[in-house]
Each structure stands twice: as C-alpha cells, then as structure tokens.
Amino acid sequence: MATPISISLLNVFLLLFSLEKGYAVEENEATKSYLHVVKVNSLLPTTACNHSSSKVSNSLSLEVVHRHGPCIGIVNQEKGAEAPSNMEILLRDQYRVDSIHARLSSRGMFPEKQATLPVQSGASIGAGDYVVTVGLGTPKQEFTLIFDTGSDITWTQCEPCVNSCYKQKEPRLDPSKSTSYKNISCSSALCKLVASEGRRQSCSSSTCRYKVQYGDGSYSIGFFAAETLTLSSSNVFENFLFGCGQQNDGLFGQAAGLLGLGRSKLALPSQTAKEYKKLFAYCLPASSSSKGYLSLGGEVSKSVKFTPLSADFDSTPFYGLDITGLSVGGRKLSIDESAFSAGTVIDSGTVITRLPSTAYSELSSAFQNLMTAYPSTSGYSIFDTCYDFSKYDTVRIPKVGVTFKGGVEMDIDVSGILYPVNGLKRVCLAFAGNDDISVFGNVQQRTYQVVYDGAKGRVGFAPGGCS
Numbered sequence: 001m002a003t004p005i006s007i008s009l010l011n012v013f014l015l016l017f018s019l020e021k022g023y024a025v026e027e028n029e030a031t032k033s034y035l036h037v038v039k040v041n042s043l044l045p046t047t048a049c050n051h052s053s054s055k056v057s058n059s060l061s062l063e064v065v066h067r068h069g070p071c072i073g074i075v076n077q078e079k080g081a082e083a084p085s086n087m088e089i090l091l092r093d094q095y096r097v098d099s100i101h102a103r104l105s106s107r108g109m110f111p112e113k114q115a116t117l118p119v120q121s122g123a124s125i126g127a128g129d130y131v132v133t134v135g136l137g138t139p140k141q142e143f144t145l146i147f148d149t150g151s152d153i154t155w156t157q158c159e160p161c162v163n164s165c166y167k168q169k170e171p172r173l174d175p176s177k178s179t180s181y182k183n184i185s186c187s188s189a190l191c192k193l194v195a196s197e198g199r200r201q202s203c204s205s206s207t208c209r210y211k212v213q214y215g216d217g218s219y220s221i222g223f224f225a226a227e228t229l230t231l232s233s234s235n236v237f238e239n240f241l242f243g244c245g246q247q248n249d250g251l252f253g254q255a256a257g258l259l260g261l262g263r264s265k266l267a268l269p270s271q272t273a274k275e276y277k278k279l280f281a282y283c284l285p286a287s288s289s290s291k292g293y294l295s296l297g298g299e300v301s302k303s304v305k306f307t308p309l310s311a312d313f314d315s316t317p318f319y320g321l322d323i324t325g326l327s328v329g330g331r332k333l334s335i336d337e338s339a340f341s342a343g344t345v346i347d348s349g350t351v352i353t354r355l356p357s358t359a360y361s362e363l364s365s366a367f368q369n370l371m372t373a374y375p376s377t378s379g380y381s382i383f384d385t386c387y388d389f390s391k392y393d394t395v396r397i398p399k400v401g402v403t404f405k406g407g408v409e410m411d412i413d414v415s416g417i418l419y420p421v422n423g424l425k426r427v428c429l430a431f432a433g434n435d436d437i438s439v440f441g442n443v444q445q446r447t448y449q450v451v452y453d454g455a456k457g458r459v460g461f462a463p464g465g466c467s
Contacts, residue, residue: 033399034329036399036414038395040393043424050290051291060231060295062134063132064131067254068129086381097439128146128147129351130147132144134259136178138179141170144256145256147258147348148261149318153242153243158223164248165246168255175244180228181227181244190208194224209222220248220257224244273455276297278454279451279454281295281449284450285466290466293466306453307408308322308406312343319346319347321459327400327403344437345437346459347441351441356438370398380428387426389425413463447466449461449464
C-alpha cells in the first residue's frame with residue numbers, strides 16, 4: 001500500500017506530465033498544497049515603488065527598503081552609481097559567505113580554507129541589501145543605514161573625513177555641530193569592547209579608534225564615540241556607542257553606514273536591551289519595489305513559531321540555527337540530519353541560501369525532477385539549476401520547505417524559490433551548495449516575519465509578515 005508521501009509525489013508527477021503534454025489541468029486544493037502557480041512577469045523587478053508599507057502595531061517600527069530598489073528615493077547620475085549587475089551581486093554574495101566562514105574558522109569552528117577576497121575592490125559592502133533611517137546627534141540628523149544581523153558595530157561617515165569618504169544620500173555627521181557627541185578615551189573599558197570581537201582597535205591622541213572590514217575588502221576606520229540615537233520621538237538613546245568613520249572605502253549604494261544587529265555587546269539589541277529586551281523583528285518584502293519593516297520590542301504574535309539558537313554559535317557574532325530537513329513538492333527529502341551538523345547562520349546580509357553539498361544536491365535533483373515540463377538552460381555564477389520561461393505566461397513550480405529544530409516548518413515564499421538572472425530567459429533555483437555550514441539568506445526570508453529573541457535564545461518565523 002502506497003504511503004501518503006508516495007501518493008503526493010505521484011500526484012505531482014501526473015500533474016507535470018499533463019502540463020508537458022498540453023493536457024488541461026484542473027486546479028484543486030491538492031495541487032495547491034505542493035505547487036505554486038506563478039505569472040512569469042511577477043518574477044521580474046519593477047521600476048515603480050509600491051508605497052504601501054506594513055508595521056508591527058505594538059512595537060517601534062522602522063520602514064525597510066531595498067537599497068537598490070525604487071523605494072529608496074535616491075537619484076544619482078554619477079558614473080558607477082547604478083545598481084550592480086546580477087553577476088556582481090552574486091560575486092559579492094560569495095565574498096560574504098567566504099567571510100562568514102573565515103570568521104568562524106578563526107574561532108576554531110571549521111578548518112581554515114583558502115579564500116580569495118579582493119583587498120580593495122571598490123565593490124559593494126557585502127553587508128546587506130536593506131536599509132532603515134535613524135537619527136544621530138543633537139540636533140538630530142537622519143541617516144540611511146544598512147541593517148545587518150551579521151555585524152555588531154554601528155557606524156556612519158563623519159566630517160571632516162580626514163582620509164576618504166564615498167558619496168552618500170544625506171550630509172555626513174559633523175561632530176562639531178552636535179552637542180551630544182563624545183569621543184571614547186583609549187583608557188576607557190569601553191574601548192576594549194572594540195577589540196573583543198576580533199575588530200582592530202588602536203589609539204590616536206588618546207582617542208579610541210576602530211576598524212571594521214567586510215567580506216569584499218570594503219572597510220570603515222574612524223573614532224569610536226558616543227552619540228544620541230533617535231529611533232522615534234519617544235525612543236531616544238543617549239550615549240549610544242558607534243563608529244564615526246573618517247576613512248571608508250567601497251560603494252555603499254549611498255547608505256551613510258551600517259546598523260549592527262548582531263549578538264555582541266556593541267550591537268544595537270544589546271545597547272537597547274533595557275528598553276527592547278534584545279527583541280527585534282523584520283519583514284523583507286517580496287520584491288525590491290515594495291517596503292518592509294524593522295521592529296524593536298513589543299509583544300510576540302502567537303503565529304510565530306520559534307526554533308532555539310544553536311549553542312555552537314554562542315561565542316560568535318552570528319545567530320546560529322539548526323536545519324533538520326528539506327522538502328520539495330510536499331515531499332520530505334531523504335537527507336540525514338548529520339548533513340546539517342555544521343549548523344546554519346541566519347543572515348540578513350547574505351542574498352542566496354547556501355546548503356551543504358549533499359543537501360543541496362538532493363534539493364536540486366528533486367526540484368529538477370518536478371520541472372521537466374520546462375526547458376532547462378545553462379547555469380549562472382553560483383546557480384546550476386536554471387530554466388527558460390520566455391515562452392510562458394504562467395508556470396507551476398514545486399513548493400520548497402525548510403524544517404528547523406523543534407519541528408518549525410517554513411514554506412519558502414514563491415518569491416524566494418526562483419531568482420531571475422537574465423530576464424525570463426534564465427530563471428534559477430535560488431539556492432547554492434557550500435562546503436560545510438548553511439547560510440539562510442535574505443531571499444528565502446522574504447515575506448516572513450523573522451523574530452530575533454536574544455533574551456530567550458530563539459528565532460521565530462511567521463508567514464505573511466509584510467501584509
């Protein structure tokens with residue numbers, strides 16, 4: 001007697017066989033449970049911003065936009081200011097994944113491996129795709145910052161910009177015009193925090209200095225200081241520790257710097273723990289032409305399902321999780337949990353999810369077996385499973401699911417399954433293989449409310465988070 005899983009798989013094969021032969025197919029609840037019906041044009045980005053935005057009603061919410069999308073409201077005619085190509089995005093993404101591996105290797109978690117990273121590429125920061133606006137200084141000045149769960153120190157470019165600064169959306173912070181700005185002394189215990197997480201720390205005329213470097217070689221160097229941080233009229237934090245950048249290299253999409261949401265004492269969740277209890281959440285929209293939110297504090301919805309943070313990552317700046325399984329088209333794949341034993345980093349700054357090679361191979365094979373109705377095409381950069389949808393108005397793609405420790409099942413939104421790299425002529429499965437650890441990227445997090453509860457050591461997910 002066939003098992004329910006076998007029946008489900010048989011249904012998928014019969015449906016796709018019918019589609020391939022051109023037979024009429026009736027949509028029903030059974031097919032909807034393991035397939036997405038997608039209008040192919042919806043896979044492509046648009047040039048107009050959808051100005052409707054969502055927020056969590058019982059907490060502080062900041063509007064989130066993609067830094068290369070139409071909602072950011074930046075118009076720059078300078079050479080090199082245009083959005084990066086897909087090849088550049090994926091190359092920088094690989095630099096970031098290699099950088100995560102290197103940082104974990106330095107803590108003895110994995111064997112060292114050779115990574116070729118540009119020392120000074122002029123490329124994007126590799127720190128994230130999404131930005132929020134916050135206030136710094138007295139009087140308050142607003143800045144557009146990339147938010148990043150894989151970074152701890154918050155920094156922005158500052159006047160007089162002694163060495164070099166890149167062009168940004170707003171005027172740079174001028175400490176001489178802020179009544180609340182204070183440099184941190186080298187003799188202060190606070191200065192030692194700069195070096196505690198592997199960052200470079202030095203002194204200049206008894207003033208503490210910091211240096212942070214990212215996966216692609218971009219960096220920020222400057223004074224470690226305290227300033228007033230304003231998130232809203234009623235959410236103001238005095239003596240917020242941050243970096244006042246005097247030498248900054250890389251094209252940052254005109255963002256003024258970075259908002260660190262990592263796990264160290266310097267990160268925003270720890271510095272605001274008294275108010276928000278290390279609780280924050282975000283929802284990344286389905287496309288770069290829509291808006292999401294970053295919320296701090298508040299009550300947690302009952303619809304959020306939590307998985308515990310992995311103890312293996314407690315001494316790192318990263319949020320570590322444990323994946324226990326994958327599914328394609330409603331069928332759980334035959335992958336031993338040991339394939340994920342190296343752990344998973346959930347990261348707002350990585351674009352594409354990386355899976356251990358054995359797990360990715362099973363995922364890709366299962367996906368290809370259910371996509372035989374559509375012509376395959378050559379791979380692209382980190383992708384090896386791609387299709388040509390240029391002659392279709394609608395396609396049906398199998399659902400993809402990820403299961404985390406504790407039985408938390410997450411059905412990836414349709415916007416997180418495929419990634420168009422060359423219009424509709426080459427649309428690829430938005431996952432890639434990796435040597436050891438998994439990295440759960442931002443494309444696969446789209447439309448979910450992702451809740452980080454640092455105080456209780458857990459991360460949660462709820463579907464429809466941006467609606």
